[in-house]
Amino acid sequence: MxxxxxxxxxxxxxxxxxxxxxxxxxxxxxxxxxxxxxxxxxxxxxxxxxxxxxxxxxxxxxxxxxxxxxxxxxxxxxxxxxxxxxxxxxxxxxxxxxxxxxxxxxxLGFEVSEKPLGIHQFAGRTRAFLKIQDGCQAPCSYCIIPTIRPNMVSKPVERVISEIQALLKNGYREIVLTGIRLGLYRGLDTSGNKHNLIQLLKKVVTLEGQFRVRLSSLEVTEVTDSLIDFVAAHSKICRHLHIPLQSGDSQVLKDMKRWYGANIYRDRVKTLRQTIPDCGVTADVMVGYPTETDLMFENTSELIKEVGLSGLHVFRYSARTGTKASILKPLDPKVIAHRAQMLGTLDQQLRGDFYERFRGHLREVLPEPLGEGWSDNYIRVDVPKSKRHLDLSHMPIWSSYWEGKRSQGIPQIV
Structure with missing residues (x-):
């Protein structure tokens, strides 16, 4: 079939x-x-x-x-x-x-002798995604996911290790650990002992071979001093964290039922920057939440600039039936579109500034077959044909915009 x-x-x-x-x-x-x-x-x-x-x-x-x-x-x-x-x-x-x-x-009528414990390859990708956690019970007023994936489940430690080893054996050199709430990983080992994310990572970094691990998304309250210090101390963990912001205004965050304020986000990212200066920090940002005023949006923009994020994933607020926010009066779609456009422009500026910081610097890059690749700190680069056959390699990055490749440009490796 x-x-x-x-x-x-x-x-x-x-x-x-x-x-x-x-x-x-x-x-x-x-x-x-x-x-x-x-x-x-x-x-x-x-x-x-x-x-x-x-x-x-x-x-x-x-x-x-x-x-x-x-x-x-x-x-x-x-x-x-x-x-x-x-x-x-x-x-x-x-x-x-x-x-x-x-x-x-x-x-569907397929003969299934036994349920596989995981995957050993990831079709069409040089980076393999590995789900180690599922479920969310956060109270966010705009989000429908906790009603769809409410059960908090973590993959057992030995299964995570086994799956990583299988992927490494098949040639994958970047493993992206992912979960709905990755930072709340609490997997059991064979003795019944519960491991948090850092304890799991301690086992992962001891595995043999040339590879790296990327953490997909962590809530800001999960970016603890211990986690930051661990990332700083281990070269197999990518120098990049994706930390959702949603809003840079504390009142909007409160309305969203988020569990932190703007000051907590500011402090965590500044601490991360001080400890790992070359770390890329990207974020999800929502525009157009029903209670967001022009001033509140401006506060978001200013916080993003202040902490020096290296990229944004911009969402327009969308009412989801069954959420607490769905009963609120929505903002004018034109206002939402304008704010999204402004943050889109800011995203390009942030990425450009981050690229420029690493002009000529050696970074660990994983080439992809079509000529692009990702550095350890999440800079997308253009890899010349002579280097596309390599696994993880340290390469110098030319980091001004490369015209004609994409609208925001991709820096080249020379």
């Missing part, structure tokens, strides 16, 4: 899609690049925003047009939240919630 898959959303979703592919295909890699060629099309959905829902629906409709004979399997967070809504798009669609993912192969 030929299988085509597509994933919307976060790294957790991408890992879960790859695990499903492993279970459906086994050692027989019958995946195809185009949905027209597939006997089975698998779509793993996201529902963080209304726009994400819209993108999912558009792809589902497209698949029903171009390959009406294929089995069309839709799963993920949108499928969990709005099963009937998706089912009504077409009789061709078969919907499975997140809770049903584990049973999906047998439900």
């Amino acid at each position: 030929k299988i085509w898959s597509f994933t919307f959303g976060c790294k957790v979703n991408q890992y879960e899609t790859e695990l499903l592919r492993h279970r459906l295909l086994g050692s027989d890699d019958s995946s195809v690049s185009h949905p027209q060629e597939a006997d089975l099309c698998l779509i793993n959905t996201c529902t963080v925003t209304a726009f994400a829902d819209k993108e999912c629906r558009q792809l589902i409709r497209r698949i029903t047009r171009i390959n009406p004979m294929a089995r069309l399997i839709v799963t993920g967070c949108y499928a969990t939240r709005a099963r009937e809504e998706i089912q009504n798009l077409s009789p061709q669609v078969e919907v499975y919630t997140n809770e049903e993912k584990d049973d999906l192969p047998s439900c």
Whole structure:
């Protein structure tokens, strides 16, 4: 059977899609690049925003047009939240919630001798994502995810280590640890002892081989002095942390039911910068929360500049039915769009400033087949053909914008 898959959303979703592919295909890699060629099309959905829902629906409709004979399997967070809504798009669609993912192969009629404990490869990627935690119970007023993934679960320590070893054996040199709340990892070892994230990392960095580990996303209250010191002391941990901000105004953060204020964020990032000066620090930022005024938005912009973030992932607020914020009067969409555009411009400036700091500096870079790559501190670079065959290598970076590659530019390695 030929299988085509597509994933919307976060790294957790991408890992879960790859695990499903492993279970459906086994050692027989019958995946195809185009949905027209597939006997089975698998779509793993996201529902963080209304726009994400819209993108999912558009792809589902497209698949029903171009390959009406294929089995069309839709799963993920949108499928969990709005099963009937998706089912009504077409009789061709078969919907499975997140809770049903584990049973999906047998439900589809595949012979499954045993459930694999993890993955050993990540199709089409030089970096492998590894989910070690799932679930969130945070009270954020705008977020629907805690109602969709409420169960806090951590992968056992030995399974994490085993999965990393399998990926390293297959040539992967960057492992991205991910979870819905990665910083709340609490995995058990074979003796029943609970390990937090730092205790797990202590075991990971002792593994043999040339590789590095990247932490996907940590809430600011999880970026403790101990974690910062650990990252500083171990070269196998990437000099990059993604720390969601959401807003730089304390009143908006309070309205959002976030559990920190602007001062806590400011302090944590400054401490991180002082301890690891070359660390890249990126953040999620939401614009247009219903109580956000022009002054509050300005406070967000100023905080971002003050702490010197190296990049932003900008979200426009989207009301999610069932959340506390959904009953609030929304802001004018034009205001939200303008603020998103302003932060988009600021993002380009921040990335450019961060690139310039490392002009001519040697950084550890993982080349990718198409000629790009990521430095350890999360600078995207253009790698010349003569160096694309390398694994992790230290290369000098020319860090002004490289015109013509992308709108924001990609610095070149020379």
